[in-house]
Amino acid sequence: MSNSVIQCRCKKETEAEKYERIAEVIEEYKDREGSLIQVLHMAQGIYGYLPVELQRFIAQKMGLPFSRVSGVVTFYSFFSTKPRGENTIRVCLGTACYVRGGKKIVEKLREILGVEVGGTTADGKFSLEVMRCIGACGLAPAMMINDRVYKQVNPDKLQSILEKYY
Numbered sequence: 001m002s003n004s005v006i007q008c009r010c011k012k013e014t015e016a017e018k019y020e021r022i023a024e025v026i027e028e029y030k031d032r033e034g035s036l037i038q039v040l041h042m043a044q045g046i047y048g049y050l051p052v053e054l055q056r057f058i059a060q061k062m063g064l065p066f067s068r069v070s071g072v073v074t075f076y077s078f079f080s081t082k083p084r085g086e087n088t089i090r091v092c093l094g095t096a097c098y099v100r101g102g103k104k105i106v107e108k109l110r111e112i113l114g115v116e117v118g119g120t121t122a123d124g125k126f127s128l129e130v131m132r133c134i135g136a137c138g139l140a141p142a143m144m145i146n147d148r149v150y151k152q153v154n155p156d157k158l159q160s161i162l163e164k165y166y
């Protein structure tokens with residue numbers, strides 16, 4: 001039996017190769033209903049974020065006005081025009097979480113990470129964002145790190161939660 005380890009090569013992919021992959025996605029999706037949002041999701045997955053040059057590329061390839069593409073990107077909070085950290089922290093500031101200390105969580109994370117909301121740590125490890133209700137109001141305050149939901153978050157436990165991502 002082989003013990004060889006499969007190495008991920010994603011980080012080594014060149015800019016041109018990423019654009020090539022995005023062009024393939026556009027070819028596949030462009031005639032489908034609601035394709036723009038799907039293409040943007042896939043493009044963000046491939047490129048990491050959606051800078052203006054990439055939005056122009058998508059608009060041109062899909063035969064859409066640039067304003068339409070940029071309008072969708074700016075409307076939805078899950079699209080980012082700036083590079084994101086390896087892990088995205090989203091603190092809920094919906095009503096229940098806000099009332100039960102969501103803001104304290106944001107303050108504590110700003111202090112621990114040394115970034116403002118919308119920012120990314122210097123080591124590229126975390127991006128800090130806020131969002132509205134994530135459906136865990138009964139166990140507020142809540143936050144997400146990537147796809148994992150943390151409920152009844154105690155600001156004093158944040159440091160140990162973050163350590164799991166190093």
Ligand code: FES
Pocket residue numbers: 092093094095096097098132133134135136137138140141142
């Ligand atoms: S308000 Fe935060 S989960 Fe609903």
